Structure formats: structure tokens, C-alpha cells
Amino acid sequence: MTERPLRARRDAHALAAVRLLHTAIWAFFASSILAIPVTIWAGQLVAALWLSVFVWGEVVVLVLNRMRCPLTTLAARYTDDRADNFDICLPRWLARHNQRLFGTLFALTQLQLGWTLLAR
Template identity: 55%
Template sequence: GRFDVAAVLIGFVLIEILLLAGNGWACPLTAVAARFTGDRRDNFDIYLPRLLARYNKQVFGTLFVAATLYTAWCWWQA
């Protein structure tokens, strides 16, 4: 029932999406991590299994959209 908190958290994620979009859909910190290793596997810079790291934007993007739609639906019902 705390839609104000939900709106702030959704806003934080939207800011992160803007940062990713502005950086060619790559995390800006990937370049920092790349300076310390020659490893370039999909998960070299993130603590996720390789398959999940490869598709993390699709997986977590879908979850974000679903959760945002659910939040909007709950807000509409309130």
C-alpha cells in the first residue's frame, strides 16, 4: 500500500535504465572491471551464472515491467 515508496524505487530503476541506454546498453562499470582482467566471458564483471548474465537485461527487464504493471494495477484498485 506504500505507492510513494514504490514510485521512488521505480524512479531509481528508470534512472539506471537511462544510464544503460546512454552507455550503449552496457554498464559503465564494466570498463572499470575490464582493466583488472583479460576475462571477457558474459559474467566476468557480475556475480551471476553465465547464462543469466548473458540475458540479464531481458530477464530483469521483464520482471521490472511486470512488477511496475502490477504496482499500477494495485494503485488503480486502491
């Protein structure tokens, strides 16, 4: 086997691993954002605060990387593809609008959490 097909296979495996990891991390943060209002509604404000802290940590990582996930940079090493979802297992439209959609939802959850905490 020549070097080129072997390298292409290794790159494809590495890209698949990065995509799976990126998708798992995305799922954690997306579900955390969706869980915040549920935990607030259930009166679990400590849980809502912890979920918020985790998501704020991700926000800091994104800001420090010019609003680009470090896993996107890693995935780019293994392919020339630059479709909106080349680095994650999401539909293209969701990958394209991910930050706007979940950023807006997170901002709303933080307003809800702040309002709830102030009303106590």
C-alpha cells in the same frame, strides 16, 4: 619483484573490487525490482514509486551507455576475459540473461504499479 607480476596483481585486485561493487549494485537493483510487487501488495505505493524511480535511474544509465553498465567498461581495463560474468559475481547464465530477465520483471512491476494507481 618485476613490473609484470606486480601489475598483474594490482589488476587482479582492481578487478575483484569492481566485481564486488558491481555485484552489490546489481543486488540493490535486483532486490528493488523484486520488492516493488511486494510493496504494492502491502499498500505501500510511495515505497513502490521510490523503488521504481531508482530502477528507472539505472535504466537511464544503461541507455546512455548503449545498454552496457559503466562498471563493465571499467572491469574490462583489468582483464582480457570477456565471459558473460567476467565483471560481476553472478553465475554465467544469469549474467548472460540478466537484462532480459530483470527488464521483463521490471516492465511487469511497472504495469502492476500503473494499474494499481489508476484503480485508486
